[in-house]
Amino acid sequence: MAEIVKRQTTVRVKTRRPVGMVATHPLQPSPAVAELERRERQLAALYELWRSAAHTDLERLLKNVTERAVAALDAHTGSVFLRERGTDLLHMVSSVGLPNDVSDSVTLLVGERIAGRVAETRQPILVNRDPHTHPLLAEGDIAKRPEVESALCAPLLGVTNEALGVLCVSRHAPATQYTESDLRVFSLFAAQAGAVIAQRQTIDDLTQAAKDQAKLEREMERSRALAAMGQFAATIAHELRNPLGSIKGAAQFLLQDSKDETVRDFLNIVVEEVNGLGKLTTDLLEFARPTPPALYEHNLVDIVRSEVSFLREELARLGCSQVQEFYKIDEAPVQVDAAQLGRALRNLLINAAQAMASVGNTRIDSRITLTLEAREASWLLRVEDNGPGLPSDVIEHLWEPFFTTKARGTGLGLAQVRKTIEAQGGTVRAENHAAGGACFEICLPHAQKTEDQ
Template sequence: MTELSPIPGEERRERQLAALYELWRAVPYTAVDKLLQMLAERATAAMDAHTCSLLLRERGGDTMTVAASVGLAQDVAGSVKLLVGERIAGRVAATGQPVLLNSDPSTHPLLTESAGGDAVETRPEVESALCAPMLAADGGVLGVLCLSRLRPAERFTDGDLRVFSLFAAQAGSVIAQVRVGADRARREQELAALGQVAEAIRAQLPEEALLQNLAEGVQEVIGFERCQVWRRPREGDDWDLVAGRGFARGAHVGGGGGGQALWLPDGLRDIKRARLVAEVAAEQPEAARFFGDLGVKAGVVAPLLVRGACAAIVLADISAGNELFLSEMTATLQRFAGHVSVALENARLFAELEQAGRDAAAMEREMARTAGLAALGQLAATVAHELRNPLCSIKGAAQFLLTECGAEGEDSTVRDFLSIVVEEVNGLSRMTTDLLEFARPSPPRPERCDLVAVARNEVDFLRAELDAQDISIQESYAAPAWIDGDSAQLGRALRNLLLNGAQAMSQGGRLSVSVQPSGDRPDGGVPGYALAVTDSGTGVPEAIRDRLWEPFFTTKAKGTGLGLAQVRQMVEAHGGDISVGDAPGGGALFTIRLPGARA
């Protein structure tokens, strides 16, 4: 340590007065952290000291931490925490009285064991020391400013103590004034942020956007350096990291999510109030490891409560050594999280109402469809019944006349017309049969059967007809595919799809049939199977896909429009569903999904 050369008394007093003047000049232009460091440096220079430590008292508490220092190692300064009443600085904070130490500190009236507290440790390397309280306007102690000269050096005097006490008091006034300004700015930011939350409530923002805004507000408005927002899923146990500022995304990956779900310790998932990271880490080893992996040392964990349950978690932290306003920032975060919780609950209510509206509309459409089909079925049954008997009579008469013409050698023109009558009557008979089957469908007679075998049988049955139309057919099966179903009804449904596909390719083309596991079952069980039929025709325009299943809707010049309606009817009777889409490379893709056989 280089020995300081003596400074004449007048020059020292000029330094000290200049330091006091610089304090007030700096107030309007200096941030709190820079101001505290400037105070320590000005005090050290003005008082011709070697070391200085400025300890700030936690607002509303009795803990003091080193907020700025000169001549002390950074790790040492950052680790010092005192309670009011402990050691020299704690005694000064407790009594509000400055002290000058030029000998054994234990002999000072404020520092003796009889004055209260533990014995004060002597530091042999210190020649002289000053310690003075920094006072607020109301007389409260904001912190303590300490100076020391290391041996060998000139000792501080009573005059130095008076000037230093004045400096510390002025420092307290400056800190209080800067705090008032910082508090005002923080309140303005908080009000602006709350205004944004209110706007989000009115705008009915979705959850993701709302939580992103929360993360931005925690960092930019409240002043935390990093922030993460985790959301509880509606289903399952893997919480989602939905917003983050400053943290590396994907730091924790759960084993149950296939490398996608982020992991959050169980102990953090049901907290009911904002808590300091240090408190939680001390109680929960799993959470302590989590914080350690993220590099969080000083921070806050706050819940977003929706209907009394923890719906999301906010993790915010600041770098070590900047904990001076942590308690205030925690209170602000708690209020902010409370308002965002209201917005989050509103967002969920709006989403639930929208979904309920969509469900109600879908139910109304389904009820209207069901009622319409019932009325249509009754009409079809009546028409079919009234037509069947006259058609039988017409067909019988035409066939009798054909026989008579053949026996008597009548003109061939008459025979041709009578053949046309018989053929058209047969067509009308098939239509009445379709009408009756649609109006009064036979319930399936389920038995354990292989869907692959059903598909192969229908393909083999139609192969010759398809070959004659220059249509090739490709098959792809995952055998076996056991289901509980009526093989005859499912065969008719598949045949209908194959014939429809063939009719869509008047110049020939390609059909393909496949049976594969579908991954899930329409009725909620697993596994199920998907029976797919694709063609290389022109496809089904998206505008008419919803109407494709309506009875009597058809795009063909000839046809009843009942084929696909019956297919859907039979598939749904088996607990399955059917859909239409675009085939890869063009054409139509029809997919029937059926539940697998129950064990």
């Protein structure tokens, strides 16, 4: 039987790779897939930006815009400039990848540098290695950033097409340069960002307007209540003044003839109490019918020094061991009624001394500190003590008439202080400072210079 040997043959089939197909590593996506993934990230960034706009404040929104722009455009750095309303100033308000000292201090004029030119023209810009060739840029627009390989800059436009600000991203060498396609995507992102920023600003404006309206209504209600209260107080004070004068006169007459020490002690108590009631009626009348301030130019330093000198012995009697004065200027011209302002300052100084004495503060370092310094358009006077400070539940009622924590206080002192300061164009506020004790701040505007000055 013949042995039949079967031979197996291997057939090799050659296949041709389609034209244009590139062999790739099985773990790495092709350039086309990578590009699709990048576009998907960019679209996702647009969606997330719009979705989060209504649920965050402006500061966080600007940070989101910057971070998402950097991620979507594969950038190394990003920044947002916002235009200050009513001016040509652009302030960097958010950044990614830049040093803090840079992002906190950059301010440009509209038309200055690349960001300023974009705000001026409202046109996006793609800048690669040689930015001098760009038709919209001049020599002075190019910042010295040798590490930047490529950059995109686009305007943030509001609903009326006004430039709210500018969004910028950049890549550092040796990264690949941006393309016109990237610029179109970036412009779309900036347009969306401008819309959500405008929306957030509108919401903030409406919220602030509502708060201002509510505050105005509260102030009007307060004014009506104070007017009614003042009228009532004035009537009471007027009715009390004449009888009190008669009582005091009778007590003083009896004191002249009385030899009995016990009787004299009681009569002195009567006179002392009548004097206290007399001060109360005076305070009531001053609060209800304040005298309009006679405004003249004075040196605030002189007014403060005069009151401190006048009260130094009284403050020491109340237990205040030191009164420190720090004047950072020699001349502080203000347009005020010096007598009324002096009484207001006197009230604050005595209150500070009484507050330290009320808790048995007999330490050798119990002190009041006065500091006067210049602000841009005003003078700031601080009156500080190292006493117990102001309880949190007291601060909110501190300026209300007839509110007091003193056993025998009228509650009109600080209300009158506020009324006096505001009548002279100033403001007054109270707070506790970190070192302990209370701090009262009086802010008065600079005296307006005349043409002769």
